Amino acid sequence: MSPKTLYDKIWDAHLAHEAEDGTCLLYIDRHLVHEVTSPQAFEGLRMTGRKVRAPEKTIAVPDHNVPTTLDRANAATMTEDSRIQVEALDKNAKDFGIHYYPVSDVRQGIVHIVGPEQGWTLPGMTVVCGDSHTATHGAFGALAHGIGTSEVEHVLATQTLIQRKGKNMKVEITGSLRPGVTAKDITLSVIGATGTAGGTGYVIEYFGQAIRELSMEGRMTVCNMAIEGGARAGLIAPDEKTYAYCMGRPHAPKGAQWEAARAWWETLYSDADAHWDKVVTIRAEDIAPVVTWGTSPEDVLPITGSVPSPQDFTGGKVEAAQRSLDYMGLSAGQKLTDIQIDTVFIGSCTTGRIEDLRAAAAILKGKKIKDGMRAMVVPGSGLVRAQAEEEGLAQIFIDAGFEWRLAGCSMCLAMNPDQLSPGERCAATSNRNFEGRQGRGGRTHLLSPAMAAAAAITGHLTDVREMM
Amino acid sequence: MDKFTKITGIAAPMPLVNIDTDMIIPKQFLKTIKRSGLGVNLFDEMRYNSDGSERADFVLNQPAYRESQIIVAGDNFGCGSSREHAPWALLDFGIRAVISTSFADIFYNNCFKNGILPIVLPKEAVEVLMDDARKGANARMTIDLESQTVTSSDGQVFAFEVDGFKKHCLLNGLDDIGLTMEKAASIDSFEKRLSAERPWV
Numbered sequence A: 001m002s003p004k005t006l007y008d009k010i011w012d013a014h015l016a017h018e019a020e021d022g023t024c025l026l027y028i029d030r031h032l033v034h035e036v037t038s039p040q041a042f043e044g045l046r047m048t049g050r051k052v053r054a055p056e057k058t059i060a061v062p063d064h065n066v067p068t069t070l071d072r073a074n075a076a077t078m079t080e081d082s083r084i085q086v087e088a089l090d091k092n093a094k095d096f097g098i099h100y101y102p103v104s105d106v107r108q109g110i111v112h113i114v115g116p117e118q119g120w121t122l123p124g125m126t127v128v129c130g131d132s133h134t135a136t137h138g139a140f141g142a143l144a145h146g147i148g149t150s151e152v153e154h155v156l157a158t159q160t161l162i163q164r165k166g167k168n169m170k171v172e173i174t175g176s177l178r179p180g181v182t183a184k185d186i187t188l189s190v191i192g193a194t195g196t197a198g199g200t201g202y203v204i205e206y207f208g209q210a211i212r213e214l215s216m217e218g219r220m221t222v223c224n225m226a227i228e229g230g231a232r233a234g235l236i237a238p239d240e241k242t243y244a245y246c247m248g249r250p251h252a253p254k255g256a257q258w259e260a261a262r263a264w265w266e267t268l269y270s271d272a273d274a275h276w277d278k279v280v281t282i283r284a285e286d287i288a289p290v291v292t293w294g295t296s297p298e299d300v301l302p303i304t305g306s307v308p309s310p311q312d313f314t315g316g317k318v319e320a321a322q323r324s325l326d327y328m329g330l331s332a333g334q335k336l337t338d339i340q341i342d343t344v345f346i347g348s349c350t351t352g353r354i355e356d357l358r359a360a361a362a363i364l365k366g367k368k369i370k371d372g373m374r375a376m377v378v379p380g381s382g383l384v385r386a387q388a389e390e391e392g393l394a395q396i397f398i399d400a401g402f403e404w405r406l407a408g409c410s411m412c413l414a415m416n417p418d419q420l421s422p423g424e425r426c427a428a429t430s431n432r433n434f435e436g437r438q439g440r441g442g443r444t445h446l447l448s449p450a451m452a453a454a455a456a457i458t459g460h461l462t463d464v465r466e467m468m
Numbered sequence B: 001m002d003k004f005t006k007i008t009g010i011a012a013p014m015p016l017v018n019i020d021t022d023m024i025i026p027k028q029f030l031k032t033i034k035r036s037g038l039g040v041n042l043f044d045e046m047r048y049n050s051d052g053s054e055r056a057d058f059v060l061n062q063p064a065y066r067e068s069q070i071i072v073a074g075d076n077f078g079c080g081s082s083r084e085h086a087p088w089a090l091l092d093f094g095i096r097a098v099i100s101t102s103f104a105d106i107f108y109n110n111c112f113k114n115g116i117l118p119i120v121l122p123k124e125a126v127e128v129l130m131d132d133a134r135k136g137a138n139a140r141m142t143i144d145l146e147s148q149t150v151t152s153s154d155g156q157v158f159a160f161e162v163d164g165f166k167k168h169c170l171l172n173g174l175d176d177i178g179l180t181m182e183k184a185a186s187i188d189s190f191e192k193r194l195s196a197e198r199p200w201v
Helices: A006-012 A039-048 A080-096 A111-117 A132-140 A149-158 A183-194 A216-224 A240-246 A255-265 A316-328 A354-364 A382-390 A393-400 A449-458 B085-093 B105-112 B123-134 B164-172 B176-181 B184-197
Strands: A015-018 A024-027 A030-033 A058-060 A126-129 A143-146 A160-163 A167-174 A202-207 A233-235 A278-283 A290-292 A300-302 A343-346 A374-377 A425-428 A443-446 B006-014 B070-073 B097-100 B117-120 B140-144 B149-151 B157-159
Touching: A006 A143, A006 A202, A006 A233, A015 B184, A024 B184, A030 A111, A030 A149, A039 A080, A039 A149, A058 A080, A058 A111, A111 A126, A111 A132, A111 A216, A111 A382, A126 A132, A132 A143, A132 A216, A132 A233, A132 A240, A143 A233, A149 A160, A149 B105, A149 B176, A160 B176, A167 A183, A183 A216, A183 A278, A183 A290, A183 A300, A202 A216, A216 A233, A216 A240, A216 A354, A240 A255, A343 A354, A343 A449, A354 A382, A354 A393, A354 A449, A382 A393, A425 A449, B006 B123, B070 B123, B085 B105, B097 B123, B105 B117, B105 B164, B123 B140, B123 B157
Parallel strands: A030 A058, A030 A126, A126 A143, A167 A202, A167 A278, A202 A233, A343 A374, A343 A425, A425 A443, B006 B070, B070 B097, B097 B117
Antiparallel strands: A015 A024, A024 A160, A290 A300, A290 A443, B006 B140, B140 B149, B149 B157
């Protein structure tokens, strides 16, 4: 038998049909659904009289639109169009009989945090969602990627996707991370090295000591942003940490089924002599805490650096860099640590889990945020929020001057009321710094939770290592 | 879905690289439960001032390009969010094809589900077509899906690759859910095997 990558193995285990021309039907084990990209898909089912083929494998949760303020049970906190979308999901979940975590449920949260937390995401599965950050679930050695609404409808109706196999890309992070450097810095540094199209057409598998040393939560942060590197999905082979995370979760297998599952999971790794179409190697020792300066996630630099000049680039990136600098209100040569910040946002499916909150709280403990700073923490789920309260983290944030919010996507994409005003500058732990992403005219610098906490205290982008 | 066979139309040049789906359709317009009506908000924040007036410097606001059916774009068009609202907005505006050196995967797939043809060509070809697009409304290019060619206004022909199945669906305006449902027996037998081999799924 020819050697296979992990991606090859998961692909082969889910092939429901292969046409002569190589077009494949890939069986989908878990379909996650949220309110923004699903209404048209359910409408399509109604119009054609189709049912959801596997409602027991379909899990829905509203997250993008939901307010994160404590008064959100009051319908007036949502705009009418947001409310219509959330109500549409309520109704679709009920009508089609799929699993559902409504806004009022303590388990509600960002779909990519809820899936793993509830044990829906398991190694070797295929997981899709009408959301590009579905890549997150790859941390479990699950083949997970975002799809469009037409594909959501296709999966609802057939539990399969029409796919062609992607190529295999190996990203290895050798050695161990230095203090103050986190999973977020790994994933941003990889994108900085490969560019936002570097992974297009590939599924990335992450390797190396630094990846093995990450917790499951850190691995989710790494895989979450595989899409920002253009890759369809990111994967990390399961190991003891993966099994320990999954064990005992509400929807994880139990007893004999657990043993059978685990036996299969242990076969899920890339064979030593598997073929890679592309290989990228980065030394963990070379990764510093990073921030983005521009409006593409590839615009990454170590915090010790300075804003580049458009002339540092070639081709179409010259114009794009100039446009970024104009939009961001920055000039070439400016030190990154001199950039003043108005707002700090800690949350999102990239870094809205308990360890992210612990990392930020460790920096904030006993300190106050800068006068006039607007800072908010939006836990990734109601359960993360509850745990943070139990651990005393919430109080640290509140004492420091942060707003302590309810769970949702919030200011990562600003579909709810949490938005930047034009010209406002935000240090954000989320995943995208695109123009207008956090609000029209808003300026976003992506960084890790600890770096965000440091910026909240000093009022400017800050090397967190100086505060440790 | 509308068929795509052959179009001859105006192409708008958008040489900026990494045009993301947040630019194509900002999130405030994702709060719809319909597929239609998004064309007026296509490229909203690049196209309009904050008071709602048009920005004269934006290509689709210029008289020559208001009726564009094609966009010639910089590298990595459609990156970012999976929102299918991006192709819905393009289609609603009247765009039927986008030409670039590369597209983000999810956007690329979404186009085919909506009767839009994304065309990947080498850098040199895209540069020629970008220059052709800059000539304005009198320079119409022709895209023929059957023969898989783009012909510039001065008759230069560029051949492109497209997946056979996607081409078939686009040429005939086919609903691929219907096609997949014809393979229900394969899905049934896969599910039987799955529940025996991996019952925890």
